Amino acid sequence: MDLLSFLAKYDDTLKNHFIDSTTFLSTSNRIQNNLIKCTADVEMDYIKSEIKKAPFVSIALDETTDVANLSEVSIVVRYVLDGIPQERFLKFLNVTSERTADALFKIVCDNISSLEYGSKLVVQSYDGAAVMASHLGGLQAKVKEKFKHANFVYCIAHRLNLVLSRNMDNIKDCKVFFLTLSGLASFFSKPSKRTRALDIHVQRRFPKVAPTRWNYNGRLVQIVFQYRNSLIHFF
Incomplete structure (x- = not known):
């Protein structure tokens, strides 16, 4: 409106x-x-018509949590037309109730079936969670079993997050620093009495921390720095 x-x-x-x-x-x-x-x-x-012209197609899935605390999977396909790479976002799907490899495999198969590119699928890319990346019973193994040419490529953004995290873990001061901040976020996530006290005295909540998402740590650092005086007074 x-x-x-x-x-x-x-x-x-x-x-x-x-x-x-x-x-x-x-x-x-x-x-x-x-x-x-x-x-x-x-x-x-329109995307379907482009895929019909493309010689090869890749699919990427990534799971995230939205502001309503619902777990969603984003679906993206990539292909090349006339020598130019094309990337198309397709949809978000709510997977809060079912995040198993079998459930995600069904999502991938339904998408491939609806857009009719099973014979062209050469790449699949997900994050590093076991349900996604495991070569035994994970999503990538199930997709590879059905679509023989769908090679698994580790999510580049996820790999960068892990590189940063592992490097920081080897620096004692940094490790203690980030563990302290993540501890604050966990402490004030529940129960409601703590959350309410934070709302009253600081008027800002801490973002949730995800070990595989470096940007979450960055947001937490910025918020603690911005509200440091209020937090010191509160403590």
């Missing part, structure tokens, strides 16, 4: 539509969701 209101300031047709129309404003949540779905369907058809 905010976007439509903004566009109406610069589009007389849209502006007059909102003023004069009495039967179809197209602003209800149901209609807007239908419009979004139509747009997504057109985009997906």
Whole structure:
């Protein structure tokens, strides 16, 4: 609605539509969701047509936790058209209730089936979690078993995070520093009494810490530094 209101300031047709129309404003949540779905369907058809022309395709999955504390998997495909690499984000899928290798394998197979590129799949890329990367029963092993040419490539961003983490672990002062900060984040994550005390006295919560995501540690350092005086007073 905010976007439509903004566009109406610069589009007389849209502006007059909102003023004069009495039967179809197209602003209800149901209609807007239908419009979004139509747009997504057109985009997906376009991606599918590109994939049909591409000689090879790779797929990348990454799991993250959103602001509502739900676990989601992002799906991205990459391919080459006329010598130019193309990368297309497809969707987010909620996997909070089921994050096993079998469940993720079904997601990959459904995606490959819907876009019809099973015979072209040459690369699969995920993070380093055992459910993803294990060569025994992990996702990459299951995909490799069904799609013989789908070589596994370790997630580059994840590898960089691990390199940074392992280097810091070998420097005693750095290791103690980050363990202390992550301890603060864990201590104030629960119970609710601690969280409420932090809200009252500091008015800022600590972000969750993930050992394989270096940017989470960076955010934590910035927040502690920014609110250091309030935290000292609170303690």
